[in-house]
Amino acid sequence: MEQQIRHKAKELLEGRTVECVIGYERATDGASARPLFVYEPEEVDKLIFDQTCTHNLVKYLLDKKEKTTAIIVKSCDSRALNLLLNEKQIEREKVFIIGVVCPGMVETKWNQVSQRLQPRCQLCRQHTPLNYDFLVGEPPAEEAPPAETYADVAEMEAKSVAERRAFWSEQSKRCIRCYACRQVCPGCYCSECFVEQLQPSWVGIRIAPAENEIWQTIRAFHLAGRCSGCNECERVCPVDIPLSLLNRKLEKEVWELFDFQAGLSAEAVPPFATFKKEEALGIGE
């Protein structure tokens, strides 16, 4: 796989098809992976791909809008890429997608690489990227359509309002508002985030339970029908807030209401970017 990736990257850089290839290299712990930007054909041997390459690199395309860029995407990442195409944030012609058939990512932390597949990967049934120009790896003969299972969401839904409120208050209490969740999220690309707006000021600067809850809640709502499930937010949270539970609850709602999951197609029109008269839902009656 790695050889195929390096070979393709070299070819693209040498032929000046792209200015840069975004992929992965080994991190300084010698065990996990980190994003790598390759500009020179001589550097392609640094590229790796294995079960530690968990980062969703798609967010970086937003910094490369002006240049033609190649990017390595797994299946979940390809959904994020489709999301950005759906929302007209990137131009398809400017991106060369190197899709990799994903073996599933293992749980990693700095200097710790486990053998255990990440929970999201245990549930995943789509191993081949949904959008690519060049595919690396052998796609499985048959794949079930990607569908989330929501056992943990249902468990949370079964709790009383008071219990849910207590649970989430406890979680947001720990938030330090480092915004790592936002910064890695491919869906969070507002040029000015609502937390930084001053007029009006939607949420205060206090790093305190009430403000943190507003931050977490509004961010989750902004991602309703847009979260592609890469789980980067949860991976980077320094205080282990189970953000995917929140995001997947909203994904489930959108699925039930609109029969829609983010990023399944490059041509999809997202539910919040369109309107049908019958969706008026009684407003104004």
Place this chain on the structure above:
Amino acid sequence: MTQTISRKNLLAWLSRLLEHRLLIAPTHTAEPILFRPVSKVEDIIFDFDNTAISPKEWFFPATETLFWAETTDGRIELVPATLEREAVIFGLRPCDAKGLALIDKAFLAEPADTLYQQHRDKTVLVGLSCRKAYPQCFCTSMGTAPDDPSYVDILLTQVEEDYIVQIITQKGKALLPDNLLVKSEVVAPPPPSPSVIPAEGIEEVMRQVFDSPYWSRLADRCVHCNLCAYVCPTCYCFDIRDYESKGKIERVRSWESCQSPGFTRQAGGYDPRAGKAARLRQRFYHKLLYFPESFGAIACVGCGRCVMVCPVNIDIRELIADIQKIGGPNVP
């Protein structure tokens, strides 16, 4: 001759402290180990590498009110925040204690930050030497050591079931009664050896690499969250906002970081560090050049937290080694 305290006496002492002081110690919250007030000594974790967030949060809290302002009879009255409670931080690592000593340089230089001063005055630091060097640690390269007693009031070093006690300050002496200690022949084990990084002469090299393309390449990968700054024992930037409620103004400060978009945006809209590379470069220039120029020490203590938490492995150890190569003496 050294003096030691038995584990039993240590726990008894901590239990007694709990009665009239806030005892802040490493403890499990949900998952990460953090410095939090404990209500019983059983909740204290003694065997840990380090906490996820540095103990600076108890001196320079993530959020705190600086003062309130009220208008009465046409006169504006300012009510500064005051701290009542005396606290003890137990179990802080020598590197983190040095972190506080570095923040002191910025916050206690005249005119001193009075609220920070109160936090410092009302808190006693009981340090715990490191028995192991963890993979992320590089404190000896940053001018401190796993058993450095310089920045705490009391330093404990575990030797089997006892702790060697070094009382460093009057504050420490007043806190720990002599009758709990015994004279002993126990010798402290040699301190562990954390990894060494080539920090020697980094200031001079930093002066030469400001315009290097290195920064924009590194910024390619950086996601510009505030994580490194918030876990860092020496970062001390903040934002300030006034809140008004029923005619009363409350001035609040909260952690902020040079990586935030808009951190240096000026009133007219111009942002001298709008670009990501400029923002990332600022972080390391502040630590490795500007702070040493102003206060005589590198603003890093080698705790390795930023190395561990960075979502994309921006590693200050690697950066220092890279910079030494780029800006070495052979560069024209």
